[in-house]
Amino acid sequence: MAHRSLKRLSALFVTSLLVTMLLVACGPSEASSTNDGGKKVIAFVPKIINISYFNAMKAGGEAAAKDLGVTFEYQGPTTADANEQVKIIKQLIAKHVDAIAVAPDDPAVVGPALKEAEAQGIKVFTTDTDAPNSVRSVFVNQALxxxxxxxxxxxxxxxxxxxxxxxxxxxxxxxxxxxxxxxxxxxxxxxxxxxxxxxxxxxxxxxxxxxxxxxxxxxxxxxxxxxxxxxxxxxxxxxxxxxxxxxxxxxxxxxxxxxxxxxxxxxxxxxxxxxxxWDPSKLGYLTVWAGLQLVNGKNFSEKNEVSNVGTVTYDAAQKMLVLGPPLVFDKDNINKYNF
CATH class of the missing domain: 3.40.50.2300 (Response regulator)
Known part of the structure; x- marks a missing residue:
């Protein structure tokens, strides 16, 4: 009986030791702000998913993530709903991503969630649509x-x-x-x-x-x-x-x-x-590039040369990056574009 009890105690000790080692190895969830081998995580919350425009932005973001060596996380509501955007932002805060870009459906509704993310050390910014009275670090604007x-x-x-x-x-x-x-x-x-x-x-x-x-x-x-x-x-x-x-x-x-x-x-x-x-895929690319700049603590220049995008201007007074002038599409040029 004593021998059996000793075996049980030994088994319990080994199990407890393994659990402890696993917890130490994993560390607390708060420490995990990157994934894929330590890559920075740039998230984007569009107004709505599964429409052509934001699909194009997503494709540009994915291309940028591949080129820049970051992880791109794309999450958005299935209907245009600022309250659903807030829920997604809170989920991203809990995942401790490094940066969150948002195209706010309603800036007043989304603003407090951006403030919450900033308080957790996450870089927050807007793209496609601005929230000028929020804590966003920069607005990635498609055109003036x-x-x-x-x-x-x-x-x-x-x-x-x-x-x-x-x-x-x-x-x-x-x-x-x-x-x-x-x-x-x-x-x-x-x-x-x-x-x-x-x-x-x-x-x-x-x-x-x-x-x-x-x-x-x-x-x-x-x-x-x-x-x-x-x-x-x-x-x-x-x-x-x-x-x-x-x-x-x-x-x-x-x-x-x-x-x-x-x-x-x-x-x-x-x-x-x-x-x-404009080219929404380039806007998506620029969004991820801007997010990485913020995460790395780099300042924007008055003119920025961005690979696969071109020259991007920065308005320091408005904290705004501008992709470039808009383009008018008509019968003479529409066949040149496939997005």
Missing amino acids: TSEIGNATMDTLAKAMGEEGEWAIVSCSPAAQNLNEWIKIEQARATEKYPKLKFVTTVYSGEDIAKAVSDTKDLITSHPNLKGIIGQCTTSAPGVAKAITDMHKNGSVFATGIGLPSDMKPYIENGASKGFVL
């Missing part, structure tokens, strides 16, 4: 607000012959970047195109089907409507599809912020004469 708004308004006015009624189909009513573009567009129309008459703005979320439905309602309720801006990459093709479905090609024109892959059919059928964008 004035350049985007002016280009969009000019493109619409040209299609409309610089006269007639126009409207906007936007996405989230709280999206800081979209609201800034709308202000610029309206000011541009007032200043440069006196024969244009603004009608209204409606909000369709990040939902193409709703943008189609809302646009059809707009055209029906405003029979003199001649032009519509789709303010984001889901509403622009939605607007163009509604025009096509209602056989208004050539009498009502769509423009806005769109992807060539989504808008090409509508350029070809005349529902759109042109639209505005």
